[in-house]
Amino acid sequence: MIFDRRNLDDNALINIYRKLLFPRVIEEKMLVLLRQGRIGKWFSGIGQEAIAVGAAMAMQTDEYILPMHRNLGVFTTRNVPFERLLAQWIGKASGFTKGRDRSFHFGAQEHKILGMISHLGPQPTLANGIALADVLNREAKATLVFVGEGTTSEGDFHEALNIASVWNLPVIFLVENNGYALSTPVAQQYNCKNLVDRALGYGIEGRQIDGNNVLDIYYTISEIASNIRKRPRPALVECMTFRMRGHEEASGTKYVPQQLLSEWQDKDPVQAFEDYLVGQEVMRRTWGPYLRNEFNSRLEPLIEKTLAEPNIRPNVFTELRDVYREAALPQITPNKNKTVIRYIDAITAGLRQGMQKHDNLILMGQDIAEYGGVFKVTEGLVYEFGKTRVRNTPLCESGVIGAAMGLGLNGYKAVVEMQFADFASSGFTQIVNHLAKTHYRWGQNVDVVIRMPTGAGTSGGPFHSQSNEAWFVKTPGLKVVYPAFPDDAKGLLMAAIEDPNPVMYFEHKFLYRNLTGEVPDGETYVEIGKARIVKEGTDATIVAYGYAVHWALEYMAKHPDQSIELIDLRSLQPWDRNTVIASVKKTGRALVLHEDTYTGGFGAELAATIAEACFGVLDAPVMRCASLDTPVPMDKGLENQFLAKSRLEKAMGQLMGY
Known part of the structure; x- marks a missing residue:
């Protein structure tokens, strides 16, 4: 492995070595904790640290990075506190997701890092939107997104490359080609010589580099990022590396030939860079163990402190509250002019x-x-x-x-x-x-x-x-x-x-x-979650939404002798339980009407809620009128038969005659 220091002085090289070694030491600690049963799962990036560290160093601190499982070096290079990372991994309240998700499945806006979800393909598409915002703001920024070679088989990856190319978005798509997607080798993952060759098909720049050479990665990403900040456009970078451990620790590596593991062990990015620095007399061989001890002494108390944090105390109110961001409508004076x-x-x-x-x-x-x-x-x-x-x-x-x-x-x-x-x-x-x-x-x-x-x-x-x-x-x-x-x-x-x-x-x-x-004519807002009482009545309640509201109005016009209260839900999530329940308690009868199919339609949820809340005052069973349990047919006669409207008269007859 050939390292080219260019204009980096000794202190800069030692700093890079520290950044490269730190995630390795953390990982070794995590593997010990895993064997001790003190953490539950671990996705190892040992052997791939150079990619995460070199690429993160090349990006400006106010530019977004979207990493994956094996990119601990991105987080450490961005100085994300170790104790918060550990709390995230073991599910403590002080973690980024408060015990609601694991691994690197989180974001940290303060560090401009957006983690992944288990569905690996979507990440590159998010990078496009982030970069588009920067372009619209006329900010000279680049966005870096990591994917594995397995993810390049996902449709989202290809959609992202196409959009980035068509819109000239400053995104660096960095592929960590580590040989295996879980246990599936690259020969069964794609049928081209190099993944970087795909760049040509999308009309974008492509480069393939040694993923274990931290300086090559740093310089390559720095150069590309600098260039696309000035002239926005995407680039595809394939980093050739190897995953020295299993997809996650429980997977093991039995499916990997031992000779292949030995070959890549000789290309270990941390050891190779250390050997280079020692050979260049930038550092002494004893500094490596010394730095390991320094990192370990810093990590040990943080590990014990975080592991000792109390377990999360489940709270139903907190969980429900945090599903949505609190929303408030603008306070305006309604415009009386209408058209x-x-x-x-x-x-x-x-x-x-x-x-x-x-x-x-x-x-x-x-x-x-x-x-x-x-x-x-x-x-x-x-x-x-x-x-x-x-x-x-x-x-x-x-x-x-x-x-x-x-x-x-x-x-x-x-x-x-x-x-x-x-x-x-x-x-x-x-x-x-x-x-x-x-x-x-x-x-x-x-x-x-x-x-x-x-x-x-x-x-x-x-x-x-x-x-x-x-x-x-x-x-x-x-x-x-x-x-x-x-x-x-x-x-x-x-x-x-x-x-x-x-x-x-x-x-x-x-x-x-x-x-x-x-x-x-002007600004107007309807509160999401608030139903509309279209017409008041006393004999029965029809709950509907969308086109079905107008079917109900047609029925009511044909039956003026029936005092029907019609509720238009308007919002289905959240929906206005209080208005619906109050109406049914008043009328004693309820029919839920919608255009969706009968089985599994939202009407089932409405009917169940009404039955639970109003059972004691109902004069008839809660009834549903919905469309047939078939796909929607094209022929007009078949379509009319399919729609719930064709059965509304019968359903209301059963409800009113019960």
């Missing part, structure tokens, strides 16, 4: 006024700029706010949602348009595992709204007509809204933009141009 507009125009008005109020709000989606989106919701906005804020995206939902999250992590707000709500399935991990869990895990709000054009009635068939709100309502950390009227469409959208939590905003496609109503 009759269509449902679709109310959504556009909400977006426009949100963009006018927040210069850090970015709209993203397929064809939303000049074309105005497939439904023309964003038509004209690009000419008002420009292409930097109204952004066409490549066709890659997961990559775009990840970029939106990255924007949120770096001080921006984002509204993402799904072309159809059905397509959110392509970004499902980002939504339910990343967006939803971030605040609960480490207290970071994520300011993202995902617009979901939803519902049937337009003969869109199985892939353009689903009512998939139940996918998201059950996911703690997400808020879900579903307006039925134009004024609520605007008010809930503006409230969602203000909310620091991720919000799924469902908008019914059939209502776009088929429904009009009075909408306040």
Whole structure:
């Protein structure tokens, strides 16, 4: 291994050695604690320290780094306190996630480090959003994101490279090619000679370097970062290294040929650099053991102190409170001027006024700029706010949602348009595992709204007509809204933009141009979690949301002899239990109506809650009226049969006649 010191003096080289040795000493301590049963799990980066340390040193301290399991050197180089790291690893309250997550699954904004989640692919997409925020702010910064060679098989990795290339984002995608993804060798992971060759396909710069040579890594990353700060664009760097221990300690290394382990042991990055410094008479051989003793003497009391911290005392209130960031609506004087507009125009008005109020709000989606989106919701906005804020995206939902999250992590707000709500399935991990869990895990709000054009009635068939709100309502950390009227469409959208939590905003496609109503001209906000009593009554309660509210109104118009109280939920997570329960206690009968399928639809949750809270006053069983348990058919006759509306008369007849 050849080291080139260039213009580094002796003190600088010794400093690098200290930074390289420190994570090794910590890891050796952790392996002892693991064998003693004092910690539960460990992902070892022994043999890969040069990558984390060299790359972290090359980045400016105010630039984001997104590390992985084996990048302890990033944290130590950024001077993250060891005792907080240990508390994180063993699940103490003083850890970054307060015992709610393990390993490096956390972020630390004060250190500009954003850790991973177990779904490895999403990390690079977040880096894109972070870098985009820097570009929009005209800040000359780079972002560094780590991935393993196994992660390069994930679709998110490729989506991230494509977006970064198309948008010229200053992101360094650093691949630690350590030979194995758990036990799967690289020959079974990809079929190209070098991973760095993939850079050519995305039109970006690619470099392959020795991942065990700390100076090569430092210089390479420094050079690339310096360059892309001045002329933003991405780069792919492949660091060739080896994982000397198992994927995690329980995995072992029996699947690795002994000869291969021996070869890489001879390339140990810490020992190789020490040998170089001794050979150059920069340090004496005795300094290595001396520094180890210094580090150990510093770590020992911190380890004992942290291990002695009391175990977390579970508290239900605290756990529920921390799922969401506290939200408050702006205090404004309501505008008395109202205009009759269509449902679709109310959504556009909400977006426009949100963009006018927040210069850090970015709209993203397929064809939303000049074309105005497939439904023309964003038509004209690009000419008002420009292409930097109204952004066409490549066709890659997961990559775009990840970029939106990255924007949120770096001080921006984002509204993402799904072309159809059905397509959110392509970004499902980002939504339910990343967006939803971030605040609960480490207290970071994520300011993202995902617009979901939803519902049937337009003969869109199985892939353009689903009512998939139940996918998201059950996911703690997400808020879900579903307006039925134009004024609520605007008010809930503006409230969602203000909310620091991720919000799924469902908008019914059939209502776009088929429904009009009075909408306040200025800022208007509808409280998320507050239902609307559309019409009061005494004989029965219908609880509905979205298009189903209008089915209920049609039924009520045909049956003026029945005194029906109609509640439009408007928000599904959180939902207004108090209003619903109070209504059913008054009327004694309840029907839950929604467009989603019967089995597993949100109506089941509503019906169960009503039955539990109102059992003693019910005059009839709580009933549900929902769509058939089939995919949504395309043919108009089949679609009408599918929809809950075709069974509403019968359901209400059973309820009222019980």
